[in-house]
Amino acid sequence: MALKTLSAKAAAALDKELMSTGAFSIDQLMELAGLSVSQVVYRVHPLNKGNRVLVACGPGNNGKLINGGGDGLVAARHLRHYGYQPTIYYPKRSKSELYQQLEDLDVPFVEDFPSALNSADHVVDAIFGFSFSGEVREPFPAVIKALEETKVPVTSVDAPSSWNIEEGPPKSGVGSSFHPEFLVSLTAPKPLVKHFQGRHFVGGRFVSPSIAKKYDFEVPEYQGLDQIAETNPTGQKL
Amino acid sequence: MALKTLSAKAAAALDKELMSTGAFSIDQLMELAGLSVSQVVYRVHPLNKGNRVLVACGPGNNGKLINGGGDGLVAARHLRHYGYQPTIYYPKRSKSELYQQLEDLDVPFVEDFPSALNSADHVVDAIFGFSFSGEVREPFPAVIKALEETKVPVTSVDAPSSWNIEEGPPKSGVGSSFHPEFLVSLTAPKPLVKHFQGRHFVGGRFVSPSIAKKYDFEVPEYQGLDQIAETNPTGQKL
Incomplete structure (x- = not known):
């Protein structure tokens, strides 16, 4: 059985439904x-592996979408309380x-992402969420390039930033060789997950069975x- | 060292500060x-002890205070996702x-609290929060009486309902013999904790050290x- 995924359009409709009738x-x-993201980091990168976590936050969540910078900021707060030493890169602050x-x-x-990366033990990529499409705008191309080249392990939120939500990594240019070690899909995996080779988690334990049925995805165990919950590429529990 | 507590007035000021400059x-x-409350129930009443949890929600949280019905509703949602079978008693719905x-x-x-209690394995008392003072109003006197008399274990949120936040249990009348088994103090214990004999937890892992210092309470480990975090009556970790 192939992993059931949620298109960018369906994910946006789901968010809208959760925030209206839900x-x-x-x-x-x-x-x-953000709590889910922090739990993934705690699982894949325990405190004894080094506690300096660089959290890259994108321009998202200015009141319209769940994804983007907001998730990263919330995750960083929880990580700080767990005992990590987070650092935030957040060049485009929302009104929040x-x-x-x-x-x-x-x-x-x-402000200087590449040099912050040099002294990080782990990176959270919360730059672009499931609403990303088109081109990577300034100042993010250099950030994606640094993530492509680094040996520091990366956890991406919903999508490796720069990847097309349906098609996966760009065919060429910035992001085309960006393959993070860890991915956390919020609510449900997006189609790009088929191109992802690392450890995959689903987060967001608040979905009702009726919503999952309506949008045709599986709530993990x-x-x-x-x-x-960690799932393998077929969506089964590991 | 005596447990540092937060008066009702200080707790209200703290909430206000968290929601403004915080x-x-x-x-x-x-x-x-609500997440903290759900974790206490999971700790003190694991699923194998019976999963029917009756959550009694008060009239609080109509946009002014954290405590009251809102905490109970959020806790019930998490408990449902953990695998419990919650039931809600919520006679005075807020606008939320x-x-x-x-x-x-x-x-x-x-709607019938006493008969719901008969088929419950555990009760969450989220009726009144730290803003309670004065008399227990209808329809809650019968609910408090049922909680006083039941053998079903009770987890109270911030205060055993009907207790005075500073003074503890009422000297006579409804609530004077209400002694729940478990208490979860949100952010910090209130003075009534000195009169509490059961297992005590502190919840709400979001307080910064500077806020704790300003309001003169301890963030638990x-x-x-x-x-x-479970603490004993002197505030030390157990």
Whole structure:
């Protein structure tokens, strides 16, 4: 059985439904998404492997979508409370004041991504979410290039940034050789997951069976209190 | 060293500060509070002890305070996802549409609290929060009386309902012999904790050290990914 995925269009419709008839607020969904991302990092990169996590946040979530910078900022807050030392790269701040929560925890914001990468043990790529399409705009091409070339392990959120949500990695140019070690799909995997070779997780333990049925995807078998579940490329629990 | 507590007035000021300069939204705080409550239930009442959890939600959280019904509704949603079978008693619905999230999970809402209690394995008392003072209003006196008399274990959120936040249990009348087995204090314990004899937890792993210092309370030593920490009556980790 092939892994059931959610197209970018269906994912946007699902978000819209969760926030209207589902009665979820964007802040609730973002909190749960960021919590899932933080749990993936904790699972794949335990504190004893080095606690310096560089979180790259994109321009998303200015009140319209779950994905983008908001997830990264929430994940960084949880990581800080777990005992990691996060650093944030967030060149295009949204109108949300969420970043203030990080400043209150003395989490540094950096402007030079490549040099921050040099002193990181792990990277969270929360640059582009499932709403990404088209070209990688400034200042992100250099960031994607650094992620392509680094040996620091990367966890991408919903999509390796620069990948087309349906088609996977770009055929050429920036991002064409970007293959992160870890991917966390929020709510459900997107079609690009077929091109992903690393360890894959699904996060967001708030979907009702009726919503999953309507959008034709599987809710994974979460264990205990976990907000994430690891699945193999066929979508089965590992 | 005595356990440092937060008066009702200080707790209200703290909430206000988190939501203004702290840049937290009420939905974020409520989600994290409800998540903490769900983790306490999972800890003290594992699924194999019976999965029928009756969640009693009060009239709170109509946009002003974290506590009250909102925490209970969020906790019930998480418990449902963990595999419990929650039932909700929520006689005074706030304007929030949060309860819709439970209806979408086919979680039943009941009107007759005493008979729902007869078929419950555990109860979450999220009736009154730290903003409670004065008299227990209808229809809650009968609910508190049922909680006083039941043998079903109870987890209270922030305060055993009917207790005075500073003084503890009422000297006489309804609630004067209500002693729940478990208490989860959100953010920090309130003065009533001195009168509490059961197992005590602190929840809400989002407080910055600077906020804790300003309001003069201790952030407990959370472990791993836990959103809760058990403390003994002197506030030390168990």
